[in-house]
Amino acid sequence: xxxxxxLIGTRDNPLYEMEIKMDPIxxxxxxxxxxxxxxxxxxxWKTNQLYFKNIDNYDNYSISGYVTPGNIKFMxxxxxxxxxxxxxxxxxxxxxxxxxxxLSPFYTINEAIRSKAFxxxxxxxxxxxxxx
Amino acid sequence: xxxxxxxxxxxxYKNRTEKINSELFTLTYGSVVAQLCxxxxxxxxxxxxxxxxxxxxxxxxxxEEFLAKTNFxxxxxxxxxxxxxxxxxxKMFLNTTPTVDNFSADGKQFNLILExxxxxxxxxxxxxxxxxxxxxxxxxxxxxxxxxxxxxxxDVDVSFVKDILRGDPSTEIKxxxxxxxxxxxxxxxx
Amino acid sequence: xxxxxxxxxxxCNCIYNRDFAQHKPASKDTVNRNNDKDEAKLLxxxxxxxxxxxxxxxxxxxxxxxxxxxxxxxxxxxxxxLRFILISDSNVGDLSGLLNQLYSDLYLNTIVKNGLSxxxxxxxxxIKNMSFINGADELITQNGDFI
Numbered sequence: 001x002x003x004x005x006x007l008i009g010t011r012d013n014p015l016y017e018m019e020i021k022m023d024p025i026x027x028x029x030x031x032x033x034x035x036x037x038x039x040x041x042x043x044x045w046k047t048n049q050l051y052f053k054n055i056d057n058y059d060n061y062s063i064s065g066y067v068t069p070g071n072i073k074f075m076x077x078x079x080x081x082x083x084x085x086x087x088x089x090x091x092x093x094x095x096x097x098x099x100x101x102x103l104s105p106f107y108t109i110n111e112a113i114r115s116k117a118f119x120x121x122x123x124x125x126x127x128x129x130x131x132x
Numbered sequence: 133x134x135x136x137x138x139x140x141x142x143x144x145y146k147n148r149t150e151k152i153n154s155e156l157f158t159l160t161y162g163s164v165v166a167q168l169c170x171x172x173x174x175x176x177x178x179x180x181x182x183x184x185x186x187x188x189x190x191x192x193x194x195x196e197e198f199l200a201k202t203n204f205x206x207x208x209x210x211x212x213x214x215x216x217x218x219x220x221x222x223k224m225f226l227n228t229t230p231t232v233d234n235f236s237a238d239g240k241q242f243n244l245i246l247e248x249x250x251x252x253x254x255x256x257x258x259x260x261x262x263x264x265x266x267x268x269x270x271x272x273x274x275x276x277x278x279x280x281x282x283x284x285x286x287d288v289d290v291s292f293v294k295d296i297l298r299g300d301p302s303t304e305i306k307x308x309x310x311x312x313x314x315x316x317x318x319x320x321x322x
Numbered sequence: 323x324x325x326x327x328x329x330x331x332x333x334c335n336c337i338y339n340r341d342f343a344q345h346k347p348a349s350k351d352t353v354n355r356n357n358d359k360d361e362a363k364l365l366x367x368x369x370x371x372x373x374x375x376x377x378x379x380x381x382x383x384x385x386x387x388x389x390x391x392x393x394x395x396x397x398x399x400x401x402x403x404l405r406f407i408l409i410s411d412s413n414v415g416d417l418s419g420l421l422n423q424l425y426s427d428l429y430l431n432t433i434v435k436n437g438l439s440x441x442x443x444x445x446x447x448x449i450k451n452m453s454f455i456n457g458a459d460e461l462i463t464q465n466g467d468f469i
Contacts, residue, residue, distance in 0.1 A: 103155075103254035105162025106169075106263075114259050192441050196434045199401050200426035205382075206401050283332075283402040315403065318334040318366060 003132055004029040004077040005122070007098070009110040012037060015072070016113040018122055020132045022077075025061070032056075033075045036063040040073060051091060053084050066091035068098065070109070090129040097121055137215050140202065141223035148201050149224055158253045165269060169258075176266035183268070187275020195280035198224065206284060210309050211235065213286065214242045217277070217307075226250050233304075240309040243293065249303050257297050264299065268292040273305065285313040323411045324468050325393065327424075327458060328365065331443050332403025336362040338449040340458060342468075353455055354448045369397060369407065386418060396421060404429075414467045428457045 002021040006029075009015050014030065022029055036056040043052055044067050056063040058077070064087055066074040074091055101107055101118055126132050165183070172178045198204075202220060207213045214232045222244075223229050230244040251270045257263040268274070274290045281288045287310040294300035329338040339362065340353050369385075376385045387396045389412055396414075398406040398421035406421050406429075432454040433439050439451050449455070462468060 100254050101256075103159070103162075104256045105159070105166040106256065106258045115256055117256070193434045195402055196400070196404075196430055196441075200430050204401065205384075285403070316332060316334050318363065318370065 001080045001130065001132060002078065003126060003130060004033070005126070006030065006033050006075045006077075007113065008033075008037060008073045008075060010071045011110060013110060014112075015110070016118070016122075018119070018126070020126065025058075028058075029077055032058050032061070033063065033077055036065065036075060036077075037073065040065045040067065040075070051088050053087065066095070068095060070102075072098065074098075086129045090125055093125050094122065097125075137219035138223075138229070141220040141229070144201055144220065144224050145227060154250055154253075158250060161251050161272070162255060169263075169267075174258075174260070174262065176262060180266075180268050180271045183271035184275040184278070187272035187277075188279035189275075190272070191276040191279025191281075192283050194225070194276060195283045198280070210239050210242075210286075213281070214244075214307070218244060221280075222246075230305075242307055244305045244307065246303040246305070249296070252295075252297055252303075255297060268295060269297050270295070270303070277305070277307065282313075285315065287311050287313055324414070324417075324462055324465065325409045325411070327462060328362070328405075328407040328409070329429075329449070330366050330369075330405040330407070333443070333445075334366060334370075335443060335445060335447075336366065337443045337447065338454075338458075340455070340462075342462065354450070365395075365407065365409075366405075369395070369405065373397075373399065387416070398422065398425060400425065408462075410467060417465075417467065420461065420465050420467075423461055424458060428454060428461060432457060 002023075003019070004022050004026075005016075005018045006014055007016040012034070017030070019026060019029060025032075039055045040052055043055065050067055050069075052065045052067070054062050054064055061077055061079045063075060063077050064084075065076070068074070074094055076087065076091075078087075097118060101113055101115065102109070107113075164186075165179070168179045168182055169176070172182070198221060201224070204216065204220075207216065214235065218230045218232050228246065228248055228250060230246045232242055233245050234241070234243040236242065249270055251272070255269060257267060257269065271292065274292060277290045278288060281290075289308045289310055291306055292304070293306050294302055294304040296303050324342055326342060327338070327340045328336060331337045338354065341355065372388060373385045376383045384399070385397055387394060389395075392412065394410050394412050394414055396408040396410065396417040398418065404425075406424055408417050408421060410417065432451055433449065434441060436451070436453075439449075440447065443449075
């Protein structure tokens with residue numbers, strides 16, 4: 001079970017990355033996620049759902065995504081994760097964390113999220129939903 | 133006879149104050165602080181001064197509203213002042229009741245410990261090592277207290293000593309009474 | 323019959339004065355005419371001395387009004403040193419309700435909460451705010467004791 005999470009801003013810039021046990025392909029993760037971005041950007045205008053599951057594949061890794069109302073994309077590259085439902089709920093709580101970050105007056109949109117508290121909470125979430 | 137300041141505070145808050153959405157309030161204050169930081173190029177000492185001066189202008193007006201709604205007269209001693217500030221003043225305007233602590237033996241100094249600070253919800257100070265050491269985010273409170281107390285003839289030095297946003301265990305403001313100002317008398321009297 | 327309305331600030335200056343002439347609708351030129359005159363200083367001196375006297379006579383004793391043969395003065399002093407005074411004829415009852423209204427409803431809302439109006443008046447400055455002047459006129463002329 002391994003996982004790579006990336007939060008991408010409106011200019012396709014990465015805001016936050018987290019990687020767990022992705023050793024063989026760790027260096028490729030950003031590129032894989034980037035190419036999946038195009039797919040999401042096409043799909044997002046055709047539907048009003050926020051969660052996009054399994055939009056792309058790389059070897060036996062899957063990619064799922066979530067688009068926030070502010071057009072920020074949460075992309076997750078994973079292998080053998082438990083269930084789609086868990087991913088959906090994970091994205092829901094991640095959105096809550098992201099909104100809280102937005103509420104701080106010192107954070108500007110599309111800025112990298114460097115807060116250690118945010119990092120800790122995201123790791124806690126991944127432990128909660130994916131046992132990682 | 134000790135007056136039930138806590139009850140007075142709650143009553144005034146519930147029945148005689150207009151309320152606004154707290155997120156709107158927090159976000160408004162946050163954007164003021166963030167804009168000040170940008171305007172002064174992150175010179176946090178100047179930002180602190182500006183916040184205090186804004187607070188002072190608020191305080192000299194807020195005291196009239198406070199007195200009109202509560203009908204209080206002047207306090208007998210500084211201890212009473214402390215109780216009224218924490219149980220009625222803060223409750224009325226920020227819906228929070230700080231604890232009065234460390235009241236000095238000479239009766240001229242005390243600390244207010246704020247358990248929750250509505251001004252600073254969801255705030256994280258910027259990552260440059262300066263802000264955490266120099267910026268007092270809620271410094272407007274210092275000015276408000278100073279201005280309000282000055283209008284009732286109390287010359288008080290107010291300052292922050294600890295702030296949760298800086299990583300301290302609590303948020304604390306220190307108030308020290310310098311002197312009681314004499315009421316002005318018209319020229320020629322006495 | 324209410325004759326006039328005065329406000330003195332914590333620096334002992336008269337920052338507002340309004341005369342209500344008898345049998346005539348009050349005209350706007352009687353606003354702030356007497357601020358520097360002796361009348362204002364004498365009135366302030368009398369009130370100031372009497373308030374001090376009453377508080378010396380007994381703790382927490384606040385002077386509310388005093389009456390002479392021809393007129394009665396009603397006072398309200400706030401903890402911030404503002405003094406609101408209404409002068410009426412001798413028969414008028416208790417005007418403390420009107421004074422409280424003038425402070426809490428009018429002064430508070432038109433002067434204190436108005437960010438562009440000064441709260442700390444320098445020497446010679448007076449209240450010129452039309453909302454306040456009109457509001458005060460309305461409150462006073464509509465009071466039962468006015469005429």
